Amino acid sequence: MEIAITGAGIICAIGNDKQQVLESLRKGESGIGTMKYLSSKHLELPVGEVKLSNAEMAAMLSLDADYPHSRTSLMGAIAVRQALAQAGFSPDGTHWKGLEGKKVVLISGTTVGGMDITEQYFERMKTDDSLLYLPQSNECGKSTVEIAQMSGLQAECCTISTACSSALNSIMLGCEMLRRGEADVVIAGGSEAMSKFHLNGFNTLMILDRERCRPFDDTRAGLNLGEGAAFVVLRRDSDIGAEEGKNGVAEALSGGNVLAYIGGYGNRCDAFHQTATSENGEGAFLAMTDALNMAGLQASDIQYVNAHGTGTPNNDITESRALQRVFGETMPAISSTKSFTGHTTSASGSIETVICLLAMQHGFIPGNLGWKHRIEGGITPTLGSEGVQLNNVVCNSFGFGGNDSSLVLCAEKLHSFAGPSGNFGVKEKARAVVDSVEELPALKEFVSPMESRRMGKLMKAAHLSAFRALQQAGIDCPDAIITATSRGMLEISQQFLDDIVSNDEELLKPTLFMQSTHNTVSSSIAIRRHCHGYNITYSQGDQSLEWALRDARRLISTGKAGNVLVVSFDESTPYFESFARRAGETLPPEVRAESIVLERM
Amino acid sequence: MEELIYKLKEQIIDALNLEEITPEDIDDNAPLFGDGLGLDSIDALELIVILDKHYGIKIANPADGKAIFSSVAAIADYVSKNRSK
Numbered sequence: 001m002e003i004a005i006t007g008a009g010i011i012c013a014i015g016n017d018k019q020q021v022l023e024s025l026r027k028g029e030s031g032i033g034t035m036k037y038l039s040s041k042h043l044e045l046p047v048g049e050v051k052l053s054n055a056e057m058a059a060m061l062s063l064d065a066d067y068p069h070s071r072t073s074l075m076g077a078i079a080v081r082q083a084l085a086q087a088g089f090s091p092d093g094t095h096w097k098g099l100e101g102k103k104v105v106l107i108s109g110t111t112v113g114g115m116d117i118t119e120q121y122f123e124r125m126k127t128d129d130s131l132l133y134l135p136q137s138n139e140c141g142k143s144t145v146e147i148a149q150m151s152g153l154q155a156e157c158c159t160i161s162t163a164c165s166s167a168l169n170s171i172m173l174g175c176e177m178l179r180r181g182e183a184d185v186v187i188a189g190g191s192e193a194m195s196k197f198h199l200n201g202f203n204t205l206m207i208l209d210r211e212r213c214r215p216f217d218d219t220r221a222g223l224n225l226g227e228g229a230a231f232v233v234l235r236r237d238s239d240i241g242a243e244e245g246k247n248g249v250a251e252a253l254s255g256g257n258v259l260a261y262i263g264g265y266g267n268r269c270d271a272f273h274q275t276a277t278s279e280n281g282e283g284a285f286l287a288m289t290d291a292l293n294m295a296g297l298q299a300s301d302i303q304y305v306n307a308h309g310t311g312t313p314n315n316d317i318t319e320s321r322a323l324q325r326v327f328g329e330t331m332p333a334i335s336s337t338k339s340f341t342g343h344t345t346s347a348s349g350s351i352e353t354v355i356c357l358l359a360m361q362h363g364f365i366p367g368n369l370g371w372k373h374r375i376e377g378g379i380t381p382t383l384g385s386e387g388v389q390l391n392n393v394v395c396n397s398f399g400f401g402g403n404d405s406s407l408v409l410c411a412e413k414l415h416s417f418a419g420p421s422g423n424f425g426v427k428e429k430a431r432a433v434v435d436s437v438e439e440l441p442a443l444k445e446f447v448s449p450m451e452s453r454r455m456g457k458l459m460k461a462a463h464l465s466a467f468r469a470l471q472q473a474g475i476d477c478p479d480a481i482i483t484a485t486s487r488g489m490l491e492i493s494q495q496f497l498d499d500i501v502s503n504d505e506e507l508l509k510p511t512l513f514m515q516s517t518h519n520t521v522s523s524s525i526a527i528r529r530h531c532h533g534y535n536i537t538y539s540q541g542d543q544s545l546e547w548a549l550r551d552a553r554r555l556i557s558t559g560k561a562g563n564v565l566v567v568s569f570d571e572s573t574p575y576f577e578s579f580a581r582r583a584g585e586t587l588p589p590e591v592r593a594e595s596i597v598l599e600r601m
Numbered sequence: 602m603e604e605l606i607y608k609l610k611e612q613i614i615d616a617l618n619l620e621e622i623t624p625e626d627i628d629d630n631a632p633l634f635g636d637g638l639g640l641d642s643i644d645a646l647e648l649i650v651i652l653d654k655h656y657g658i659k660i661a662n663p664a665d666g667k668a669i670f671s672s673v674a675a676i677a678d679y680v681s682k683n684r685s686k
Contacts, residue, residue, distance in 0.1 A: 206646060206663045276642060313664075450639055453618040507654050510646040511618070 002237040002413050003175045003262040007089075009082025009189075010354040011075050012228030012341045013048035017082055022358050025366045028384065030340050032212050032224050037071075038116075038194045041505050045208050048226030048342020049194060050075060061150050068121070068134070069150075070114035071193030072143045075229035075347075077150035080106070080187055084153070087185075087233035088257065094152050102184040104155040106148050107174050108231075109166025109190030111346045111517050114138030116193045122497050125579070132583045135576060139487055140518065141540040147191065155187070158547055161346070161488070161518035161539040163399030164308075165267070166190050167230070168349025168407055169536060172265045174234045176554060184239065189231030189350030197497065198345065199225050200505050201513035205275055213311035213343075215336035216320065216381045218373035223310040226342020230350035232357075237261070237413065259357050263297065263392065263408035266290025269481070269526040269535040270402025274514050276314050281322030283404035284308075286532055288326045288394060291406040295414055300330040301392050302408075304365050306352045307381070308396040309336020310343050319396070320378040332394075333382040339369035349397035349405065356409050360390045400514075401523020403535055422559035425601030426552075429563065430472035434465040435592045443467075447528065454511050456491045458571040461593040462521040463528075466567050469595035470529075478597065479561035480534035481522045482552050484544035484568040488518035491573050521569060534561065544568065545594075552598045563599035606677045612655060613673070616647045629674040637672075645670060652676075657685035 010017065013031025014024035024031065032048045050057075055065040057074040061081075081091070089098040118125075118138045125131045136142060144159045160169045167190025174186035202208050202225060209222035240257055268290065270283025277283070292299065305327075308319055323334065337355050338344075344351050359365055367384025374380055395407045434440075440460045443452055446467040452460060462483075470478065496512040515524075519537040526535055534555065538547040545568040552564040572580075572588040580587050610624035613633075617640065631637045634645070645666045652658040658680065660666060669679045 204646065204650075206649070273642070449621045450619075453620055454643075507650050509616075509650065510643055511616075514643055 001179060003178055004235050004237045004240055004258045005232045005260050005262065005357065006235050006240060006257045007083040007085070007087025007233035008230070008259060008354045008357050009079035009086070010230040010351060011050055011078050012344060012351050013050060013226050014340045016050070016052060018354065018358060021355065022362065024340060025355065025358065026364060028367055028369060030212065030369050032342050038196065038199065040196045040199055042199060042203065044210060045199065046212055046224045047194060048224055048344065050227055063150060068117050070117045070138060070143060071227065072110055072113055072116065072191045073146035073150060075193065075227070076108060076143065076147035076191030079189065079191065079229040079231045080147055080151040080153065083187060083231040083233050091152055095154050096152065099185060103182070104153070104185045105158060105174065105177060105183040106144060106153060106155040107158045107160065107170040107186060107188040108144040108147055109160045109170040109346045109349065110140050110143055110192050111161050111163050111166060112192060112195050112198055113140035113143040115195040115197045119196050119497060123501065129582055132579055135579045139541065141486065141544070143191070157540065159539045161537050162403040163401065163517045163519055164345050164348055165397045165399035165403045165405040166346035166349065168353070168395065168397035168405040169267055171232065171350065171353060171407060172267060172405065175262050175265065178234055178236050180554060186234040187231050188234055189229065190347040191229030192227055192344060192346040194225060194227040196500060196505065200500055200508055201496065201516065204508045204510035204513050207312045209311060212370055213339055214370040215309035215311040215339055215368055216316050216375060216378055217371045218375045220311045220313060220316060222312050223338065224342040226338070226344040228341060228344045228347050228351050230347060230354045232350065232353060260360055260409045260411060261413055263410035263414050264291040264294030265405070265407045266294065267405045267534050267536065268532055269523060270404055271526045271530050271532050272402050273527065274401055274520065274523060277318040277402060279318065280325065281318040283402045283532065284319055284322035284396065284398060285325045287404040287406040288322065288396065291394065291408045295408040295410065297392055297408065299327045302332045302394050303388065303390045303392060304359065305332055305334045305394045305396065306356050307334050307336045308398045309338055309368070311338060315398070317375055317378055320375065323379050331379065333365050333385070334379055335366055335368035335381045335384070337366050340366070349395070352397065353395050353407060353409070356393045356395050360393060360409065360411055363388055363390065399519065400517050401519050403519055403523060422557065424557050424559060426556045426598055427601045428596060429599045430469045430597040431595065432465045432468035432472065433594045434461040435589060437591055440464065454515065456489065457591045458489060458491060458569055459515065459521060459524065461591045462567055462569040463525065465593040465595040466525050466565060469597050470565060473597040475563055475597060477529045477531045478533070478563050478565040480555055480564045481526055481531055482548045482564060482566050483519065483522040483537045484548035484566065485518055485537065485539055486541050486544055486570050488539060489516050489520055490571050490576055492516050494573050494575055521567060525567070556598060556600050563597060566596045566598065567593065569593040602677055602681065605681060606673055609673055609676055609680070612651050613648070616651055617644050627673060630672050632672060633670055652680065656680050658683050
């Protein structure tokens, strides 16, 4: 069975659809410029904004322009609609013709979700009861539900939140669900709007370039923040042949259904540092190696790599080393298209996948804009070329916590695909719950005070439950770590928002931002236990744990992992408690973490 | 200088959440990173914020921090020469 991409949609700084993006890529026109839509004082920072206001996007989707829609949801819905239309489905009021009777799943990657709205209303929400619907509607999981609603799509919704690799991980999950018959049609990708929260966050890490970014250049001084959304429609090739009577890329190129096949993929954890990559790019190396092995391809079979290439001093040299380790003497053409789009964070994996699809379909390689000087020991990126045949392409996407993912796209079906085919039983080996702050000093048994000094109560509870469960199970380093959270690192994120307000976007604390992402827990456990295996975080409201357990069982039953640590965690703060109190809802627990170790029977 | 060194230690302990450490525990001349106190790259960014916030010193390139932050005594020396508040 092969997984085919039959539709794609994109909106980013260089275009509001595939045609515009294609033209910008071929002309070498970057979309990075002066901030216009985000309301931040940091106008000195170049950004890659989508060139539409929220009202313009709402109008494109026939939505009420007065409602405070998050840009994350708006951009996501625009991209989803494009993807579905190209895949041959047509909108019909509240549903899409052609999807009737099929198991449809929408998987989106996001980390800030509706943070753009939360931060706008952060102060007003404290007193204005008419805004009580906002805190919940801006969770990551809710943004995916909103994307489905805004697109008129009836679908099961799932959200992956692994920082900047989120969208690529969504595509991987979609493939796994299709292979296992858990879905018939998957729309997978990611969406992320610019927010003051992460613009200031990256600024505290001092990795934002004051000039236009220059990935892989010796003079690079950081990334430019971007935004956007992209989604692809994934199908089993056997379904396409049966229903539409079309088959193969030759027809796709002349307007048929298949844009490319997913040859392979890999997700690994660098297990090195929350915001830095290891010297030799271990996680990136492992992810690319897994993806190539799954596809049954040699390094020499790859014609192009769309690199993660953020433009930060750290990423570009370590990704270079990982690429050199994988490709050696047979280095393919490599470019980072973040020089066009800016770093679109959680959406970057799908935005760059769609850019790869455009390159494959139209026979060109996008250039690495702004590159002039080779880094000592670094790769030499391509400045672009036309008239090339791209059969196999790699797309890299790496996130905070060393969450490294790699995807192989193929123009032809790979008959050599040999995925795990086992059907192993799964059993629960251990379980541990931590649900009060009084228990947290016990973390000393596992983590030194020097290591735990930055952790908030949720991090401590999650680590304590995880290490207790692993201890019970007699496992030091699990094969995979999967976490589940509805709202993520609330306390730390709220402190950072307070910091933004009270210090007017100046001199903020990097310590807060570095542990604000939903995958902070999964990567921190991986770092402490040196786990380089699969590492994923789900954020789908009260269904988060269920999604995590499903994934864990899938990994074990297919033989990809012998044991999996699943950690579910959530917390509250007085600020968020006040919403529940005012809305007359049950108060959320101050902190709760539950860890489960599953293993092969 | 003694007073500045003590003040810096208090500010470092506070900003870096060094809960179980007192100013007396930190040797003026011991390395702060690596084998000494064991600080990391995020701590270096916090130190840059301290210098800006309390002493009006701007360090634009985080790589410059390495030499300046080698020990508390070195920071105090740099601050006394470059402070604008």
